[in-house]
Amino acid sequence: xxxxxxxxxxxxxAKSDPIYFAEIFDKYYNLILRYIIHxxxxxxxxxxxxxxxxxxxxxxxxxxHPTTAPFSAWLYRIASNEINYFFRRKKYEPxxxxxxxxxxxLQIPSSIDIENELIAAQEMIDNNxxxxxxxxxxxxxxxxxxxxxxxxxxxxLKIVEISRILxxxxxxxxxxxxRGIDKLKKILNK
Amino acid sequence: xxxxxxxxKILTDAKIENIKIDKNRENIKSVLLKxxxxxxxxxxxxxxxxxLIYKYITAVAGFFALIFITFFVIDNMDDGDRFNRxxxxxxxxxxxxxxxxxxxxxxxxxYGRDGFIMSxxxxxxxxxxxxxxxxxxxxxxxxxxxxxVVVRFNSKSYCPECKGTNIRxxxxxxxxxxxxxQQGQLFFILPYESENxxxxxxxxxxxxxxxxxxxxxxxxxxxxxxxVMIDFRKDLSQPFWVKKDKIxxxxxxxxxxxxxxxxxKNGNGEIMEIWIDDVELx
Numbered sequence: 338x339x340x341x342x343x344x345x346x347x348x349x350x351a352k353s354d355p356i357y358f359a360e361i362f363d364k365y366y367n368l369i370l371r372y373i374i375h376x377x378x379x380x381x382x383x384x385x386x387x388x389x390x391x392x393x394x395x396x397x398x399x400x401x402h403p404t405t406a407p408f409s410a411w412l413y414r415i416a417s418n419e420i421n422y423f424f425r426r427k428k429y430e431p432x433x434x435x436x437x438x439x440x441x442x443l444q445i446p447s448s449i450d451i452e453n454e455l456i457a458a459q460e461m462i463d464n465n466x467x468x469x470x471x472x473x474x475x476x477x478x479x480x481x482x483x484x485x486x487x488x489x490x491x492x493x494l495k496i497v498e499i500s501r502i503l504x505x506x507x508x509x510x511x512x513x514x515x516r517g518i519d520k521l522k523k524i525l526n527k
Numbered sequence: 528x529x530x531x532x533x534x535x536k537i538l539t540d541a542k543i544e545n546i547k548i549d550k551n552r553e554n555i556k557s558v559l560l561k562x563x564x565x566x567x568x569x570x571x572x573x574x575x576x577x578x579l580i581y582k583y584i585t586a587v588a589g590f591f592a593l594i595f596i597t598f599f600v601i602d603n604m605d606d607g608d609r610f611n612r613x614x615x616x617x618x619x620x621x622x623x624x625x626x627x628x629x630x631x632x633x634x635x636x637x638y639g640r641d642g643f644i645m646s647x648x649x650x651x652x653x654x655x656x657x658x659x660x661x662x663x664x665x666x667x668x669x670x671x672x673x674x675x676v677v678v679r680f681n682s683k684s685y686c687p688e689c690k691g692t693n694i695r696x697x698x699x700x701x702x703x704x705x706x707x708x709q710q711g712q713l714f715f716i717l718p719y720e721s722e723n724x725x726x727x728x729x730x731x732x733x734x735x736x737x738x739x740x741x742x743x744x745x746x747x748x749x750x751x752x753x754x755v756m757i758d759f760r761k762d763l764s765q766p767f768w769v770k771k772d773k774i775x776x777x778x779x780x781x782x783x784x785x786x787x788x789x790x791x792k793n794g795n796g797e798i799m800e801i802w803i804d805d806v807e808l809x
Contacts, residue, residue: 355560355563355564356560356698356756356809357756358559358560358563359556359560360754360756362556362559363556363754366552366556367547367552370546370548370552371543371546374543374546375541375542375543380546380548384548384551384555387555388555388559391555391559392559392562395559395562395563434562437562437566438558438562441562441565443558443561443562445554445555445558450550451550451551451554454548454549454550454551455548455551458546458547458548461543461545461546462543462546465541465543467537467540467541468541468542468543470537470541471537471538471540471541472541474534474537474538475538486538487538490535490538490539491538491539491541491542491543493539493542518531518534518535521529521534522529522530522531522534525529525534526528526529
């Protein structure tokens with residue numbers, strides 16, 4: 338069975354029983370987390386954005402229609418919106434998730450193990466010189482170029498996939514990528 | 528001076544691979560599902576317009592019930608020992624005690640020194656998992672050859688106590704599986720046993736003559752890990768050969784669960800292999 342067919346079935350089942358959302362979560366969490374890390378480079382914030390992304394996906398799953406975009410594209414889009422929100426505010430709080438948790442007085446459990454896991458992940462990110470170099474470079478660009486360049490070259494997505502995520506035509510995506518690279522050249526070769 | 532190709536190379540080389548925060552991920556997943564079930568409960572309560580005070584009580588009770596019943600981990604194998612989290616033991620079995628010639632590894636009780644051992648790596652390339660390999664023989668004929676693996680529910684659910692556990696509050700069981708079944712078939716079985724221990728075979732008495740609720744899960748077994756979700760009430764049925772007086776309501780079975788079985792048959796003597804991990808009730 339094709340991947341999008343499997344997703345379609347899982348989503349349909351998740352609409353009536355959240356337990357099936359766990360399957361979707363398991364399948365896509367690492368992918369979406371990696372994208373957010375590529376954009377932000379901070380594991381704490383990335384973890385929070387990933388949690389909010391999946392919470393929003395869970396709440397809005399009944400509005401998702403497979404004809405408009407593959408499920409992964411839909412998740413990338415939610416994550417992108419949250420990332421943009423973070424860049425605008427320069428800080429991040431998973432607002433919807435937090436307020437729902439407060440509503441029923443529930444907290445995401447924490448422990449030394451969990452904290453250590455995050456510390457180790459942050460160390461890996463910080464010690465990845467190639468990533469740090471690319472991030473420094475990307476941060477010189479406006480966000481709209483960062484977004485397409487990360488999706489194209491770090492997430493290895495095709496133009497058509499990026500156009501579905503961003504809701505822009507393929508031509509616009511190509512031109513954003515090309516202009517992004519040009520801008521980078523100009524900035525770095527000054 | 529950077530050219531376009533160099534810039535693209537810098538970006539492609541900067542990919543971050545292998546960053547996983549599995550403990551955090553599981554935490555978030557569990558919280559999201561609790562929230563989802565809580566909201567679902569709330570929604571259904573609103574439909575019936577229950578008076579406020581009852582609504583509050585049931586919501587709180589429902590929420591606390593959900594915290595405890597959303598998941599129940601039978602075993603994630605992470606400690607690598609042959610016992611699940613509740614003291615229930617993993618073990619293998621085959622048709623040998625009936626004169627068959629099937630062979631199973633890890634060695635079944637009474638036929639070798641090793642007994643049951645876990646294998647690694649488990650799901651997600653970490654920890655441990657149940658790995659069973661072997662081949663079914665020909666002596667007992669088609670459909671009568673078998674080998675399998677069981678996990679007892681807890682430390683009281685086998686001889687001498689043979690105590691069942693009520694798991695009616697759960698919808699089903701789920702687990703990860705991978706392997707190669709060759710030509711054979713793999714069934715998930717939910718046995719129904721009494722509190723009588725058959726001391727000569729050190730097993731609890733079957734109340735169905737082994738015509739237990741089951742589901743053929745052969746199609747799920749592939750080279751890569753797959754998740755199997757079995758809804759107890761929708762997916763399981765007793766085999767067609769069940770005797771009339773052994774037909775039992777699934778709710779009765781769920782009221783007194785002793786063990787879960789994964790049973791393989793009709794493998795034509797070829798070597799099969801299955802891996803099982805993260806067994807949970809949901």
